[in-house]
Amino acid sequence: MSGSVLPGISGYNPHNLQPWTVEVVTSVTALATVAVGLRLLSRHIKAQKLWWDDYMIIFSLAWNFIVVGLIFGMYSAGMGIHADKVPLDDIVRMAKLLVAAEIFYAFNLVWTKLSVLLMYYRVFRFPLFKNMAYGIGAFVIAWVITITFLFIFICVPVEKLWYPDLPGHCIDQVGTWIANAASTILSDIAILVLPIPQVWKLQLRKPEKIGVTFAFCLGFFVVFASAYRFSVLFSYSNGDPTYTLAPTVGWTAIEMSAGIVSACLPTLGPVFAVCATKLGIKRTLLTTRGERTNNTGSSKNFAGQSGTASMRDGADLELQKAMKASGGAGFYRLPDSQMSGDTTRAPDAELRPKHGYGYTVTSHPGKGDGESLSGDEVPLHGIRVHTDFKQSTG
Known part of the structure; x- marks a missing residue:
């Protein structure tokens, strides 16, 4: 105008x-x-x-x-x-x-x-x-x-x-x-x-x-x-x-x-992963170490070190399986709210999602590798990764 x-x-x-x-x-x-x-x-x-x-x-x-x-x-x-x-x-x-x-x-x-x-x-x-x-x-x-x-x-x-x-x-x-x-x-x-x-x-x-x-x-x-x-x-x-x-x-x-x-x-991440697969791209920058280790048969654990006493072989294998099942979006996978056993819940369990494979990085100050862990936690050199293996092992 x-x-x-x-x-x-x-x-x-x-x-x-x-x-x-x-x-x-x-x-x-x-x-x-x-x-x-x-x-x-x-x-x-x-x-x-x-x-x-x-x-x-x-x-x-x-x-x-x-x-x-x-x-x-x-x-x-x-x-x-x-x-x-x-x-x-x-x-x-x-x-x-x-x-x-x-x-x-x-x-x-x-x-x-x-x-x-x-x-x-x-x-x-x-x-x-x-x-x-x-x-x-x-x-x-x-x-x-x-x-x-x-x-x-x-x-x-x-x-x-x-x-x-x-x-x-x-x-x-x-x-x-x-x-x-x-x-x-x-x-x-x-x-x-x-x-x-x-x-x-x-x-x-x-x-x-x-x-x-x-x-x-x-x-x-x-x-x-x-x-x-x-x-x-x-x-x-x-x-x-x-x-x-x-x-x-x-x-x-x-x-x-x-x-x-x-x-x-x-x-x-899942949408990008599907698109990458359609385009024939097999690996991405965000592929988790656990997935690569499982595919290559390397003896290195998730933390990238071999022969470490703080990661038991069985737990390492289960962690790798759960991570692979979650699709590789390592920094955004969600844990089950269930902690150890069927009746014990975390203080914030009601707020957290009750689904999905995954891990969430947690910190437990003052606990060493020798102390008891809840059923779904694995120690990683002072940083614990909270995982859900229930569906991945089924």
């Missing part, structure tokens, strides 16, 4: 951002939906039941759809067109929809972050690591409660946000967005960095550690999206709210979808 006296934004169409908004929002939302679908397909391939982290990312995708619906509502009200070409009633309607979209957007980010933290919880059982995950989770929950009140009561009375001439007062809207973006970036970095030190403590070869680290670091794209969205916030102008809001909204959709995709990437 031409003829506006208001200036455009550098790097964007100077007259109409509606086509750009539709293309961006539609494409990234489709990408997030595909990522969640592939995650569910991975669960189906490995015959694993869904757990809380899976349900949480599905919930996050549902809230993403709600935000997208609100974005298209703003689109129909004239978002992307210069304000001097949009009726006042439509500008008011867009402002109301924006408040709702901001709230749903904040909660979408929280559901995604909690999904990642729950995934960490089912993989790593180091007490310090779990406490750090709890701390970050508490922070993001406190953050979303705070930011929700800020978004709702940015103006007092609330109606002053879309009727500026009403008596009352408002805090700086862009300043609120900046504070929200800074907190989001900080928590994203903390969540993404959290597992990396633990990965490098695992009994894996260096290339395997690099591969696992790379899988987790793929999530840093969401940090880039959040950072770029942060820079776009400064292009917003109260003098032309309908047009200048479009880039911020577009990058909001990118940030939400990038978070969902990043949360799903570490779970897609």
Whole structure:
């Protein structure tokens, strides 16, 4: 739409951002939906039941759809067109929809972050690591409660946000967005960095550690999206709210979808394995040492050392069998919640999945190899691998 006296934004169409908004929002939302679908397909391939982290990312995708619906509502009200070409009633309607979209957007980010933290919880059982995950989770929950009140009561009375001439007062809207973006970036970095030190403590070869680290670091794209969205916030102008809001909204959709995709990437090993098999690729960087040892007949144990007294041959063989059965996605296999025997459960057994082959790295400070172990634990040089052999030996 031409003829506006208001200036455009550098790097964007100077007259109409509606086509750009539709293309961006539609494409990234489709990408997030595909990522969640592939995650569910991975669960189906490995015959694993869904757990809380899976349900949480599905919930996050549902809230993403709600935000997208609100974005298209703003689109129909004239978002992307210069304000001097949009009726006042439509500008008011867009402002109301924006408040709702901001709230749903904040909660979408929280559901995604909690999904990642729950995934960490089912993989790593180091007490310090779990406490750090709890701390970050508490922070993001406190953050979303705070930011929700800020978004709702940015103006007092609330109606002053879309009727500026009403008596009352408002805090700086862009300043609120900046504070929200800074907190989001900080928590994203903390969540993404959290597992990396633990990965490098695992009994894996260096290339395997690099591969696992790379899988987790793929999530840093969401940090880039959040950072770029942060820079776009400064292009917003109260003098032309309908047009200048479009880039911020577009990058909001990118940030939400990038978070969902990043949360799903570490779970897609089974899908990648099937694709690799179809392409004739037999080995990957993340093939577990136990599987390679079993295939080559080497006398080396899972820890990569031969003749070690801390790994009994029978337990080593069972571990290799269980790992091979789990499909090679070594850093994301899930243990049975049953500990030793049929009636003894771990303190957190009710929270943990009751399915799947796998191992989860655990730490038991103060216990040596000579002390008694529960029925499904094998000592690995001070790091214990929690395994489930019940189905693999059947």
